[in-house]
Amino acid sequence: MASNREIVVYESLELMQQAAAERVAAAIQQAVTARGRCIIALSGGSTPRGFHQRLVAAPLREQIPWEQLYVIWGDDRYVPHDDPESNYRMARETLLDHVPIPAEQILPMPTSADDPAQAAAGYEQQLHLLAGDAEFWIDIAIMGMGPDGHTASLFPEHPGLDAPAGQLVIAIDNSPKPPPRRLTLTIAALNQVGTAFFLVSGADKSEMAKDVLHGPAEPRRRPAQFIQAPRGRLVWLLDAAAGAALS
Numbered sequence: 001m002a003s004n005r006e007i008v009v010y011e012s013l014e015l016m017q018q019a020a021a022e023r024v025a026a027a028i029q030q031a032v033t034a035r036g037r038c039i040i041a042l043s044g045g046s047t048p049r050g051f052h053q054r055l056v057a058a059p060l061r062e063q064i065p066w067e068q069l070y071v072i073w074g075d076d077r078y079v080p081h082d083d084p085e086s087n088y089r090m091a092r093e094t095l096l097d098h099v100p101i102p103a104e105q106i107l108p109m110p111t112s113a114d115d116p117a118q119a120a121a122g123y124e125q126q127l128h129l130l131a132g133d134a135e136f137w138i139d140i141a142i143m144g145m146g147p148d149g150h151t152a153s154l155f156p157e158h159p160g161l162d163a164p165a166g167q168l169v170i171a172i173d174n175s176p177k178p179p180p181r182r183l184t185l186t187i188a189a190l191n192q193v194g195t196a197f198f199l200v201s202g203a204d205k206s207e208m209a210k211d212v213l214h215g216p217a218e219p220r221r222r223p224a225q226f227i228q229a230p231r232g233r234l235v236w237l238l239d240a241a242a243g244a245a246l247s
């Protein structure tokens, strides 16, 4: 097992979400202490909702330096920001509307122009501006995993896995999971991370979680295996159902 990796299985989804919130709050504080700010990449899916709700509730709400937080997305569906399918909308409703993050520090993926490839290029530019003179770096990435092993919008055997080196953001067409058009950070961008937290819940993920964490390295079949945080830490938090097949 990679020495930068930790795997914890919790008795329930609620306990997992609570632990995730506590760990992420601590990681935000650490990043702000070390670097003066914290860049966090959010994800979609249903699992992060309860995690967000715990971040914005006492006591964590008071402990998090919200004004030093910069929010980006690991991926989003190519739908308007007010669409029920929008990952941005979910984060706004469950997290961002409830805390004092300066508006200019929230960078949703642009998902309404006609050309997703141009939107991806525009977001890439925003990320370089955010990084300034430094190399692009994410302090904390919140990741999910689907039963097919996808993470962010990186799907098994999909052309999105072959993004040109150095590219941070790509447009995805023909996603096997609807909606078909999406924007996603690339594997390379997601691995420029201090701590990647995978939050995984549900029995439909248990076999894939076992294969990703303990099976052979076949990342093209199980893209979650591409996320290794080589210069940081990899933390997998699972509920009992998702972790059932782990030894």
Ligand code: 6PG
Residues within 6 Å of the ligand: 043, 044, 045, 046, 047, 048, 076, 077, 087, 143, 144, 145, 146, 147, 150, 151, 152, 153, 177, 178, 201, 202
């Ligand atoms: C998407 C979702 C997806 C999600 C995983 C896990 O855009 O289709 O964001 O990538 O993160 O499928 O979802 P759950 O948390 O609902 O299990």
